[in-house]
Structure formats: C-alpha cells, structure tokens
Amino acid sequence: MKLQIFTTQQTDKWYEVLECFDSTDIYFFPEYHRAYELNGDGVAYAFVAQDGEHIWFYPFFVRPIKQVGSRVIDEPWYDIETVYGYSGPLSTTKDQGFLTKVQAAFSHWCQDNQIIAEFIRFHPLLENYQYVDQSCQIVPNRETVVISLKESEQDLWTNYPSVHRNMINKAIKKGLVCAESSTPESLEAFQQLYGKTMKLLGAIPYYYFCEPYFNYLWSNLAQAVKLFTVKYEGQIVSAGLFLQHGDCIHYHLAGSDVNYRSFAPNNLLLHTVAMWGQKNGFRWLHLGGGRTTDPKDDLFRFKASLSKVYLPFYIGRRIHSAAIYEKLCGIWMSQQNLIEQPKYFLLYRLT
Template structure:
C-alpha cells in the first residue's frame, strides 16, 4: 500500500528545508517492486577535493517500501534491491543514509536485515475502521467530557476538503510556533503552504474550530487512500480554555469515519520517553491504537565516512547520525567548507 510520504511531490515540499533534492529510486525486478524516496544533500566537506552526498527521509516517514512481491520471495527481493541501491549510491557518491521508517506500513521490518534499525517510540492513532463510534471507543472519558463542554460553550467545527486557501491556518500556525519557541526547522513559510495546495489540494482536509464567528484553532490533515495524517495545527492561546483541539480531533475522527477512512494518525511525542507529555496527550484520542516508530541508519561508504568524521572532528560511532553533521561539528564544518571553496 502506498501513502502520501512516497509521492515525489511530497518530497519536493522539503527540498528547501533539507537543502537538497528529492530523488526516487524505483526498483523493478521479476520478484517485485520497491520504491525508495529521499532527499539527497551535498555534504559541506570535501574529501581529497571530491564532493559527496548523504540522503535522508523528508519530514515525516519513508524508507524503502515494497509495493508488490511474489509470495515467499520477500527476502530475495530485499537482497536484490540492496545490491542495486548499493550500486546507485556508489555511482552518486552517497556516503550515508538516515531513514524514518513508516510506523503504519511497517517497512522497517522488511529492511531490518540491510539497515541498522532502532526502535524510537510509539505513535498514536484513532482507529476508525474497527469501531462504530471511534470517539466513544478510542477517546478517554475525560476527553469526551471536554468535547461535550466545548460544544456547550459554543465551539463549532468546520471541515473542508481541498480548501481554496490556507491563509487563516498559516496565521494560526505561525502564532503557535512563535508562542512555543519552535525550532526554525518547523517554521514553514508561505511558499510551503502554496506548494501543499498545488501538489496535494485534493488530499488536504482542513478542520477549523470556530467560536463566536472567529476561527480559534485549525488543523491541517493529509488524506491519502484510507489514511488520515494529522500534519500541522495552530490555536489561539486566549481560547485554550474552550478546548478547541479536543473539538477538532473529534471532528476529524467523525468526518473520517463518515468518509471511509480507516485511521487518523496523530504521530508521537517530542521525545522517546514513555511519559512524554505530547505523547500522553495524543493517547487521550487513541487509547487502543499504537504503532512502533523505527529509524534506520546505513553507511554506504565506510572509508569516506571515516574521513568526513575525521575532518569534522567527530567520533564515527557517536549517537548523532551522520556524525559529521552533529551540532558539535558545525564549526569544523564551516571551516572545512571555507578551506575547500
């Protein structure tokens, strides 16, 4: 099964953010087909005057995905893919790869023999397929109480598929980012939202919380096949007492159920800790539904990777990957770039 994260246009949304170019490696073999989408980034260091690259999953999830496979031949298909992609990396001077595997499609399981795969944390979803009333079955008792109170207090929700613009959403989202002091990585500009509408207008579901004719909260979701991904959101702080997020989360679950979706995927927390506050908040809307999120690492050129780490002053086995891009190496990276340009 495909998901939006494996569409090339999705990867193109993040070329500027990752300072690279989206590429797709489609592997076709008599045993089956594998699709691999990634951002290829130039490494800002030169090894013996040669320029190299590394690759990374765009914002969200990805990794190689088996689209079809002859029964009983999955391991062989993975082996054939690995050999072909290894050659691709050699020809394209790709040194290392970092993957955020898809927790729902579970492609980490298929490729764990070829990547260093590590479990990070659980993500949360609201199961729409298996419950007649997902809000009653998946939402906690206190959450349902907050939703009823929000409705009594006058909060209404508007759900729009393929919205004409995202102007109000952008305003709320940027206010939200400023309020929480978010990293610039998450501060998407006007061009990003324009591209979202251009590439995926039909896949966007916008949920707005309205109080006394004012939009006090908004959520941007991606709908692809039978999956809904909660992508970005924003609320006005002065209306938090009205629980707009609770109302909007119920609204997308009810809309998704009515329109044939199987799942609303909310993602995980900001850390890997089981008591992460964001994770625990999301669990209120998915008490029975979790998925395992894994990352993957691969060094495709050991010799050059070691040289890059040495130039950057990084230990090759440090936790951050690739090590030569760690924050502790930034001064060395800048210095090396200046020396090689």
C-alpha cells in the same frame, strides 16, 4: 535487474510504479516530495529496482554535505534522508534474496554518487521496515498514536478515554465550532497560527516551513490535503492540516491560539476529523508521536489521552562509505573537543 531513477518532474513514471503496490500513502507521492524540495530539503529521487515480477521502490532526498561545524567541505559528498513524515521503501515481496540483491545494487549506486550515509523514516501503518535487509540498522524510535475509525460513531465515542470525552464536551459547551474549510483566508489563518505555535515552542527554523511549501501542497495535492478549523465567536482559535490517502488520515501540522487552549479546541478538532473520516470510509486517524522520543513528551501525552492504540515508529540507518563517514564525524568531534563518539547518527550534521 533493471534499475531506474525518477525525479519529481517525472510524475507519470513515478505514479506508474506506485500503482504496482497494494498499499501506498501520500508520503510516497512525487508532489509531496516536490513540496519539500521547495522547502530546501534537497533533491528528491525515486529509486526503482525490478527483477522479474518483483519491484522495489524507494523515494528519498539527496543532500550535499557543505559544512561540518565551522569547517567548509570542498569534496562533493552527500547523504540521504527520507521525506518529513513516514515513507521508506515499498516492495511487492519480502523475499530476502530479492531484497539483498536490491540493497547491494542501491549501495553501489550510492557509492558511485558519493553518498556516504542514509537515514530512513519507516511508515508505522505499512510496516515497511520489512523491505530492507541486514545492511540497514533498524531502530525503534517512538510510539505513534492511532484512532480506529472502523466501528460506529457510538463505538468511537465509547472507545475514547474519559478525559477526551470530557474535553470535547467542554469545548462544545464553550461554544466552539469545528468544520472543514478550504478558503485561502483559512489557509492564511492556519499558517499564522502554526507559525505562532512554533515560535512559542521554540522550534528550530526548519519546522516553520516556507510559504511556497504550503502553497504547493494546497494547489497540487488539493484532494489529499484537508484543513479543519475551530472557531470561537467567528475567530479561528485552532486549525489542523491533515493528509488523506487510502484508508488513513494523518494529523500533519497544527496550530492554536494559546489564549483559548483551556477551551480544549484541539480535542474538538480531532474528534471532528475522526467523525468526518468515519463518515467518508476511512479506517484510521493516525496522530503520530511526540516531538521527542521521551514517553513523557507533552505532545505524545496529549495524543495518548485520545487513544490507547499505539503503532511503533522505526527508523533506519545505513552507512555506504564508512571511512568518509568516520572522517566527517571526526571533524565534528575535534571541534567539540570530544574523544568518545556520541551515539547520534549523521553526527556531522549537528551544529
């Protein structure tokens, strides 16, 4: 078996491997991973295994474990997490013999590099949880919402739940206008709206994302990143950043002015993107899930009011060094005065 490791600087080799697969997505691109390196998510790698005609490709971040609670960790230990969004492995085959052989080789690589555990976000549309073996625990996490763009514009409108149609009509009657925008001023306005939205929601610092992250996405994935804005009397009151590749558009990040939320700008935003996607040959508008796993989550309920087509989102958990993993979890538990270990993966990363 031939094994290779690529970094985000080796874009040509990274893309050469991606071309071997019938279905990929922007979440697997080296530039997308580079944006998150700039955001401080760790060092991105792509692990490639080839055995004859079969190929397995897996991009991820390696993150140092510098601290558990209040205790500084001096040992060079690391863990793995896939990029924000939906990625995981790709494979040219589902052959279990090949996948088991690959997983064993990958686990050996992890152990050689002091990587103790691994957290995977699988891709709902690609169903790539099929490309791991039994050494990986696959867990249903939440439902994600998708709008089908495969039919006519009239079918799109008819298939909407009535509440969504009513809100779109309300936005139009209020005088809201939505369109794609690619100006630096629009991107700056989006970042400001997004930041205010995160602050209003009480989001943890990670979800604000740094300015180099936005600038890098905008500059290096310009063909795949689309910004749509909703204006009222010339003022941007809602905006969304969307990712496109293949036959799918992903609802990535969004922000809105709370003072105009009753005007239903987000309903108009997503309807406009759906019509744009339909006209440009896309098959799916993937809205994603809620902020939490709770079916009553406000964001999920909003998305579910737009479509009743759901796709399950799975996560994967794998421990490569059980002794060190338990040791780190034990350090965290002792600081919390806990005896029974909570059912939370990568427990030692909790603050």
